[in-house]
Amino acid sequence: MTRTQDGPISWQDLPIRDDLRGLSPYGAPQLDVPVLLNTNENPYPPPPELIADLRVAVTAAATTLNRYPDRDAVELRKDLAQYLGHGLTGANLWAANGSNEVIQQILQCFAGSGRAALGFEPSYSMHRLISLATGTTWIAEPRESDFSLDPAKAVAAIRRHQPDVVFLTSPNNPTGTAAPMELVEAIVDAAPGIVVIDEAYAEFFRPGTASALTLLPGRPRLIVTRTMSKAFAMAGARVGYLAADPAVIDALLLVRLPYHLSALTQAAARTALAHVDALLGTVDAVKAQRDRIVSELTTLGLPVVPSDANFVAFGVNRESDNGAARRETKAVWQALLDRGVLVRDVGLPGMLRVTAGTPEETGAFLAALTETLL
Structure with a gap:
């Protein structure tokens, strides 16, 4: 396509390296919602x-x-x-x-x-x-x-x-x-x-x-x-x-x-x-919420990956859902977002990832997810 000097072009029209074509910039959604649990940040600000x-x-x-x-x-x-x-x-x-x-x-x-x-x-x-x-x-x-x-x-x-x-x-x-x-x-x-x-x-x-x-x-x-x-x-x-x-x-x-x-x-x-002592003092609090998420999602019947981090990867379908309509990952992600909770779709089929937040943030996530699964 011929473009005028004043016409808009995209980065794909520039002479970039061939091995960069087809790639997408890395980045998680940055949305203004009440509960941000998508980028594995520590939920506690510096003291x-x-x-x-x-x-x-x-x-x-x-x-x-x-x-x-x-x-x-x-x-x-x-x-x-x-x-x-x-x-x-x-x-x-x-x-x-x-x-x-x-x-x-x-x-x-x-x-x-x-x-x-x-x-x-x-x-x-x-x-x-x-x-x-x-x-x-x-x-x-x-x-x-x-x-x-x-x-x-x-x-x-x-x-x-x-x-x-x-x-x-x-x-x-x-x-x-x-x-x-x-x-x-x-x-x-x-x-x-x-x-x-x-x-x-x-x-x-x-x-x-x-x-x-x-x-x-x-x-x-x-x-x-x-x-x-x-x-x-x-x-x-x-x-x-x-x-x-x-x-x-x-x-x-x-x-x-x-x-x-x-x-x-x-x-x-x-x-x-x-x-360091004050900063790492939040680690145990975050780990407690991580373990809370693992426990409560397991009780909900969802598959959960054991975690040594400050986040949890979980499936959006119960094993008992095999014979029923399967929930789509993007649909569950959107349903949580509609309820003010942002988690991460990391591209794993049937799975999402949630950061362990404060007790209040974790509670909001669990309540939103439970409502979504109904």
């Missing part, structure tokens, strides 16, 4: 004492905004190492603008054109999207019908494809269950390149669940990614980080943009880490 200290820290940082920030966020990385423990130091940590930028830097460094990344789907879709955006070939291997992974099958897939990067999400998003440590070890030991264990929701692990941080010693190609968006209630600050062998961080310096993490962001993150 007043943190807000007061943030005001002081950001004001102090603002006085130096005519200068570039600490290029490598050295002090923040020390604080993050102290928070994680496991014998880590600042040399083992790296921080960026959300864990998605961390993932992007990993792929820019260790993947890219002519290389491949492998993930086990369904899982966090940004692993695939950032892989494609960096020119990396994406290889999807399926999970079992219950969303678990068989270690032998996972190892066989890795040996068959020989990927440069392997992603394993634990707890898995959007399904919620953490990976057993024997599965993590099998994947790490089988992979020929970098293995990324995405632990964005690790603070919500059920008791007895181990972190891949315990596997870091002696495994220089293992990376564990984390975020301050969930348990720390700092989604708006955009702070993600990773723990790895210092050699990994040295390699990432080759691709990170200069001064990528602003002075204000670093100040906010360090202030939050100084209030």
Whole structure:
């Protein structure tokens, strides 16, 4: 189609890379409704004492905004190492603008054109999207019908494809269950390149669940990614980080943009880490609502995926509905929205995902869902 100089065009008319055509931008609906339970945010705002200290820290940082920030966020990385423990130091940590930028830097460094990344789907879709955006070939291997992974099958897939990067999400998003440590070890030991264990929701692990941080010693190609968006209630600050062998961080310096993490962001993150007890005090409250959702949806007869995260994936049809008219996922999503509750349709057939909110928000969701099922 010929277009005039003044005529409107779409992005598809621009000379973008061929491998980006057909893709859609990532993003959850941002709607103004009373109960927002679709993006796995912490429902509790930062406590007043943190807000007061943030005001002081950001004001102090603002006085130096005519200068570039600490290029490598050295002090923040020390604080993050102290928070994680496991014998880590600042040399083992790296921080960026959300864990998605961390993932992007990993792929820019260790993947890219002519290389491949492998993930086990369904899982966090940004692993695939950032892989494609960096020119990396994406290889999807399926999970079992219950969303678990068989270690032998996972190892066989890795040996068959020989990927440069392997992603394993634990707890898995959007399904919620953490990976057993024997599965993590099998994947790490089988992979020929970098293995990324995405632990964005690790603070919500059920008791007895181990972190891949315990596997870091002696495994220089293992990376564990984390975020301050969930348990720390700092989604708006955009702070993600990773723990790895210092050699990994040295390699990432080759691709990170200069001064990528602003002075204000670093100040906010360090202030939050100084209030870690207060911030993580909300985790148990969120986990209680998560377990409440699992219990009450099970009582309703709906299939529920056990969760180690701050969300729950659930089916919209009872097993007893097999002989009756099946509810459509989009119809249930819309019915909940009509009742003022926004959950997430993550593309799993017959399933939705709901974030654990405050007791009042969780109650509103359960009441709306029960009414929808009548």
